[in-house]
Amino acid sequence: MSLMTEITIFVLAAFVGFEVISKVPTTLHTPLMSQTNAIHGIVMLGGLIVLGYADDGLEYVIGTIAVAFGAINIVGGFMVTDRMLGMFSKKPKPKADPDGKGGGK
């Protein structure tokens, strides 16, 4: 892939990112951050690739740590986001207090 092609992809992705993410409401900013942490785990791909051509002890160590770090991001990020978003969606009992509506005083 030529450098210019890559820069084109980068610029377009930046516009898409700004467009989509600016629509996320404040309420969901914390889950957004943990989800982007998870997406950032994509760097694990880089770890897998460099581990592929590692050929001495140091490179084995570097690559393995990079893969582990990436996996922490992916697994931890998606799971904790799921946990948080569960809290936002599990509120379908708005005023269903056991003794019904309290009414005016």
Add this chain to the structure above:
Amino acid sequence: MIPAVLEPGGDGATALYIVAFSLFIIGVKRGTHPTTAKQGNLVAAGGMAIAVVTTLLLDGVGNWGLIALGLGIGTAVGVIASVRVQMTEMPQMVALYNGVGGGAVALIAWSEIRNEIAEIEAGHISSVPLDILIPILFAAVVGSVSFWGSNIAFAKLQDLIPTKPLAVPGQQVINAVLLIGIVAGCVSIAVGNDDPSQLTFIGILVAAGLLGNLVVLPIGGADMPVVISLLNAFTGLSAAAAGFALDNVALIVAGTLVGSSGTILTMEMATAMNRSVANVLFAGFGGAPSGGPAGSTEERPHVSIGAQDAAIKLAYADSVVIVPGYGLAVAQAQHAIKEVADELEKRGVTVNYAIHPVAGRMPGHMNVLLAEADVPYEQLKEMEEINPEMSRTDVAVVVGANDVTNPAAKNDPDSPIAGMPIIEVNQAQQVIVIKRSLSPGFAGIDNDLFYEPNTSMLFADAKQAAADVAAQIQEL
């Protein structure tokens, strides 16, 4: 051994990567509404699964034992952390994730430069092309800054080191020297790209790490939402750079997506505090605004009340606004506060929650804590929405919030938080502040609100106080 079926950079792999990053974008798009966000997260996770499997099938990927080891350790840590973490600890966790993300990028850059050097030594290439070398250097610097900066942010949030701004003498000079050294090192490697020095590269990693430490160290706890968002943006950009170096389109798009997100959040947080990002990062430098914590140590008159008085004030009000802050999170008082709100609603009192954008320690933190306590989405009001309502509010209850309610931000141009948008609780008819003592908040300054005539202080642990008040209301 799994047979390698995909050519790196080939059409098959690229097509699968395109599917993967499309799913990331769809996932984030679904995240714009609470009802679809959970599903969106699964979509993004599906994209990640495709990206990882595609990479495992690439020709040249090997060392399966080590891959399994790394995956195993990472998965175990990730699962345990995500299950155990308390919602109050989310800022620390995100700081840590930013850190390991940046660290992974720095390590990949290091490994990649070693590989390029080996290629030169083997005579396969005569020099490292600059369109590979420059992204490697960028990824190394930003990744290392993110890793070491995030570690300090984590330590501050976890109270392992003091959250007050820490100034190292001569810091300005040290940082400038480090920055110049980093740039010089990068230039020297780029110029000598036919024989890049690994030692210089390691020097760059170390200097960038030191710089990350030193930049975050002087930043006070109240500025953490900006710092975490900024480090988030950095890690994203570093991943995109790694994508340039490795010719990997999935890394470029995903990294850029994360970078955009972090950048937007950084700007929103900085706006919410009426400060520029540069001001947050470098204000500690001259020691000017953070230095003197408004100093007055003498007793100022204030009104102190008990749970019963508070209950009476609240129960006979028409409208109540609850202003939660980080102290509520620390005391785990969100459920107890919800009980108070429930009791009040039973009596026909209108209850809303006023959420300052930096009420927690990261963007949107308070909303998550209240959602955990089953507070309905519609009752969470943003600052701009609630401030015009304040003068028509009978009682404002400040729970564990401090700096974000300090009228000094509006009235005292010399205050360190001058100009920061606040929840204007002092406009309400009455204010009840639930707090353990009159001690200052994260910004380290006295809160004028506590001494206003219509303010009553309820000195207690937030959780205990809320439980007592709820019980008292029930008895009325």
